[in-house]
Amino acid sequence: MMMYNPETNEIAKPSELLTSVQAYMSVLQSVENYVHIDITRVFNNVLLQQTQSQDSHGEKTIAALYANWYLEVLLWRVTAGHIIYSDNQRSFVSLTVDGQLPFNPEEYTDVNELQALAELIGPYGMKCMNENLVWHIASQLQEVKKLVVGNKEVLQQLRSNFDKPEHMRELFRRLQQVDNVLQRMTIIGVILCFRKLAQNALKDVLSDRIPFVLSCIEDFRLHPPTGDTMVVNEMASAAGLSCKIDPALVSALRAHKSDLGEDEYQIACLLMVFVAVSLPKLARNEGSYFKAAHNGHANNIHCLATAVNNVAGALFTLCGQGDAEERLKEFLALASSSLLRLGQETDKEVIKNRESVYILLDQIVQESPFLTMDLLESCFPYALLRTSYHAVYKAETVH
Numbered sequence: 001m002m003m004y005n006p007e008t009n010e011i012a013k014p015s016e017l018l019t020s021v022q023a024y025m026s027v028l029q030s031v032e033n034y035v036h037i038d039i040t041r042v043f044n045n046v047l048l049q050q051t052q053s054q055d056s057h058g059e060k061t062i063a064a065l066y067a068n069w070y071l072e073v074l075l076w077r078v079t080a081g082h083i084i085y086s087d088n089q090r091s092f093v094s095l096t097v098d099g100q101l102p103f104n105p106e107e108y109t110d111v112n113e114l115q116a117l118a119e120l121i122g123p124y125g126m127k128c129m130n131e132n133l134v135w136h137i138a139s140q141l142q143e144v145k146k147l148v149v150g151n152k153e154v155l156q157q158l159r160s161n162f163d164k165p166e167h168m169r170e171l172f173r174r175l176q177q178v179d180n181v182l183q184r185m186t187i188i189g190v191i192l193c194f195r196k197l198a199q200n201a202l203k204d205v206l207s208d209r210i211p212f213v214l215s216c217i218e219d220f221r222l223h224p225p226t227g228d229t230m231v232v233n234e235m236a237s238a239a240g241l242s243c244k245i246d247p248a249l250v251s252a253l254r255a256h257k258s259d260l261g262e263d264e265y266q267i268a269c270l271l272m273v274f275v276a277v278s279l280p281k282l283a284r285n286e287g288s289y290f291k292a293a294h295n296g297h298a299n300n301i302h303c304l305a306t307a308v309n310n311v312a313g314a315l316f317t318l319c320g321q322g323d324a325e326e327r328l329k330e331f332l333a334l335a336s337s338s339l340l341r342l343g344q345e346t347d348k349e350v351i352k353n354r355e356s357v358y359i360l361l362d363q364i365v366q367e368s369p370f371l372t373m374d375l376l377e378s379c380f381p382y383a384l385l386r387t388s389y390h391a392v393y394k395a396e397t398v399h
Helices: 014-031 040-050 060-078 111-150 154-160 167-175 179-210 213-224 228-240 247-255 262-283 301-318 324-344 354-367 375-377 382-398
Strands: 081-084 092-094
Touching: 014 040, 014 111, 060 081, 060 111, 060 354, 081 179, 111 154, 111 179, 111 247, 111 262, 111 354, 154 167, 154 262, 154 324, 167 324, 179 213, 179 262, 179 301, 213 228, 228 247, 228 375, 247 301, 262 301, 262 354, 301 324, 301 354, 324 354, 324 375, 354 375, 354 382
Parallel strands: none
Antiparallel strands: 081 092
């Protein structure tokens, strides 16, 4: 029924599969009137198996096949280009003419399709898919950490000299693999944005099916008992609710123990420094222009906002310092001073998409549970943001 073809990577839309399953169930329920079979037990046995990674015969299930397809096919296409995460439409959207991609991402990632997926595989299946997604995020972060270690000395100097523009400019030239770090962090952001869509879909389905249970979980999340709040966060996350600190990401990062022989806390701090001072380089990129219709950038760098906040929360919780807010304030100060130096550049190539990158800083703060707009305005003039929004909206109207 899934019509999955591993050679062409074709698969049925979740809504189509859900309709087929419901039609089969309807027919079998009518058969129960004439044959002595406990159809309810059959449904429970078969459908519950499909929420796990393997069924009783060791075959891949609906949950496993969809989790693999979304990660390996759809999200790979997103990172390859021509597909943008649209915050306005709450889905991934194609930027090309119809027919140039083998499938329309909108037809697999909009609200209806992801709700159908949540109906099919339930909370267990969504948890299985989430674990698959955060495992890949943790793998990407391990590679980023290696790049941080390779630039450790320069990053330490950048961290302590952010108020010396000329010295910062000279130090930044010595940084290596800047594009690689930005690309990997963008990939992490794209995966997290898809995960957010899937979690919202699960929450919508559960609020319709078990509203009382979901409201109890929500109450627990807002007023956790004294002790380990991570247990409450795990329960809330399994029900599709968002948490300040992502429990699944923390668990995945804990499982990916670093073999770098370095102080994890220091590496986490320097990772945030690396991303902050690298943001101005995004202005050179052709695809970094802001698309107002989608409230995002064509090359998905707006997903960095989700990546920075989620990664910071998970890393600093894991390190045991619990100072994610302080470290993000430091990130904001470094990013602001780095971006403000773009205003002094005269090279048109360097400032090609300057206004769009300024907007990215605003998105990072808006997305953050730790940062506030007051804090942003104290280190980055709001008049500059307002002018940037005006410029990009005007440019889109012209085109």
